Amino acid sequence: MPRRRPGALRAERSPRSGRSSPPPERIHGLSARTSVAIDRVERLSGDYYVHPGATDRALRRYRAFPQPPGRRPRYPRDAECSCRGCSFEDVRHARDVLAEVLRQLPPRSRARPARQVRALDAGYAERTPPDPFAADRQWRSDLWWRRRPTGGPG
Template identity: 60%
Template sequence: MPRKRPGAVRAEHPTPRVWGPTPPARIHGLSARAALAVLRTERLNPGYLIHPGDTDRALRRYREFLHPPGRRPLYPQEAECSCSGCSFDDVRHARDVLEEILPILPPRARAELVRVLRPLDAALLRRTLPDPFTHRRSWRTEFWWYRRLARRW
């Protein structure tokens, strides 16, 4: 009796090729090791602002906001909706997400993310204007990106 070819046997009994969650997509500017550490941290330490994939989304939004070339000032715009999906319309929320993930990352991944954030923060500081009425506001924040002029609805 002739034997079946290995391909025919595998075709009869397909086995899943993926064991566990799919590997993370690369986060632009971070190594694969740091991206994996970020994904693990997002999954294991869910917070109010942190959900799986939010760090990558926040970095993309931050870069997108600073992307237009030129010297004209930029004004962050408040989000219309406060849900977790729409709140990324406000670049300050994206920076909040990055600030919240930093302390809970492993040291190497944290250092890598800080290296990516430093030039972006410098560009945001350079391209936005200080808010002269910050001291009059009823709410105070320790984060410097909220003390910049923003477009209000």
């Protein structure tokens, strides 16, 4: 019996037969490698709010908050519901999720998203006034993005 070529043997095997899920969606502005690392963190995280797709959603919400452009101050609003989906109405929650994901990412994969978040932080800090009484009102007043007044024209 003739020997079978290695290429023919590989062609018969199903590609990536051990993989149980499709590759993750690439997050806008990030490399495929970073998107895969973020997907891994989201899937393995024990945090209720860090789930597959949470980082992309948090980045989109955090990017959209300072819109429309202008000089008028913006005020974060509390989410009406604390479930996984509705909680992203509060931009501060989106920033909390980004902080948690960045904390769990390996250093090499953390660099690019950290730069994006720092740039978004600058826009957020510029458009939101500080709250001098936040330490008394906020449960996480140690986080600078939580030390902003809520309500007002949003």
